[in-house]
Amino acid sequence: MTEFLNVEGGTLAYEVTGSGPLMVLAHGIGQSRDAYRFMAPELVAAGYRVAAAD
Numbered sequence: 001m002t003e004f005l006n007v008e009g010g011t012l013a014y015e016v017t018g019s020g021p022l023m024v025l026a027h028g029i030g031q032s033r034d035a036y037r038f039m040a041p042e043l044v045a046a047g048y049r050v051a052a053a054d
């Protein structure tokens with residue numbers, strides 16, 4: 001589920017799924033958290049909590 005964080009100058013969209021050790025996914029310029037749509041479920045299945053932000 002997408003959540004939103006208001007910060008000075010704008011709003012960040014992010015998703016956190018799973019449980020276990022935290023894995024933060026940081027995409028490159030010009031991409032979005034959607035770049036990890038296939039990788040994130042695999043990491044969750046492997047026992048990680050996954051955070052991806054735009």
